[in-house]
Amino acid sequence: MNTSDAESWKGSDDPGGVALQKTIKFSVYFFTDRMGKDQRLVPKKAWEQGVVELVSNKRHGIRSSVKEFHHFEDIEKTIKYLARSSHVKIYRGKFSKEKGRRFV
Numbered sequence: 004m005n006t007s008d009a010e011s012w013k014g015s016d017d018p019g020g021v022a023l024q025k026t027i028k029f030s031v032y033f034f035t036d037r038m039g040k041d042q043r044l045v046p047k048k049a050w051e052q053g054v055v056e057l058v059s060n061k062r063h064g065i066r067s068s069v070k071e072f073h074h075f076e077d078i079e080k081t082i083k084y085l086a087r088s089s090h091v092k093i094y095r096g097k098f099s100k101e102k103g104r105r106f107v
Contacts, residue, residue: 027065027091028058029082051075057085065089083107 033049052073059067068089072081086093086107093107
């Protein structure tokens with residue numbers, strides 16, 4: 004999806020965000036505390052640890068939940084865990100190279 008597709012998808016004439024309410028959203032946050040030698044915040048630097056949040060969505064009946072990850076490679080596993088624990092089913096798209104329809 005290029006930038007123009009993303010902008011049209013959001014729906015510029017949709018101030019209430021109905022298009023976004025139709026989505027299931029995961030947010031990834033990386034920890035940024037104590038990066039420098041003096042234990043202060045360093046701009047544009049983050050640890051590979053953080054949290055993934057499954058954002059609540061009334062339309063889909065999803066409650067917000069958060070799970071911590073410790074390695075960058077664990078982000079996919081963390082998303083799958085949150086999806087399963089909230090009974091969210093994710094299916095492979097037509098461009099997937101993997102076999103089988105269901106992903107999570």
